[in-house]
Amino acid sequence: MNNQISASNISRKNSLAKRKIAAGLLSMLVLASSLPAYAAGSSQGSINQVLFMPIGAVLVVPAQIATPAACNTARRFAINTNDASGKAQLAGLLSAQASGKSVTIYGTGECNIWGDSESVQILVLQ
The missing domain is CATH 1.20.5 (Single alpha-helices involved in coiled-coils or other helix-helix interfaces)
Incomplete structure (x- = not known):
């Protein structure tokens, strides 16, 4: 038992x-x-176009975007050049474009600088 x-x-x-x-x-x-779902975009390669917009926004059109964020319907990235970090990102980006270097861009997953373009978080120059 x-x-x-x-x-x-x-x-x-x-x-x-x-x-x-x-x-x-x-x-x-x-x-x-x-x-909430959070997916930041990224891109690696050359830059096709740089657009200088009003209010200090600079839009970066890469040759390709591997994983665009959901809000990134224009398939480009945005830099806010009204602050020191944005000015540094722009300087590095223009330097890389002028010298033909490859650029890797990591986005924030948000489009808060320019409505249809993902905000840049990190730029890596190769």
Whole structure:
């Protein structure tokens, strides 16, 4: 009889542990599905065009964009040249374009400088 009681206790404990694991997995799934999707774009290669727009925005049209952000419907990147970091990005970009160097651009995933163009986060000159 002790063996039956012991086996029954083990079975209940296993069942309870499985329910706790299932509840934990379900709560992680609910949490993950409630978070907004965030996908930043990137590009590597040459620059086809640089557009100087009003309000200090500079739009960069790369030869190709590997993974554009959802908001990036124009398939280009934007730099805000009203601050020091934007001015440094623009200087590096123009230098790379003038010397024919390859540029890798990483976006922020947002289009908050120019509505249809992803904001630049990082420029890497090769």
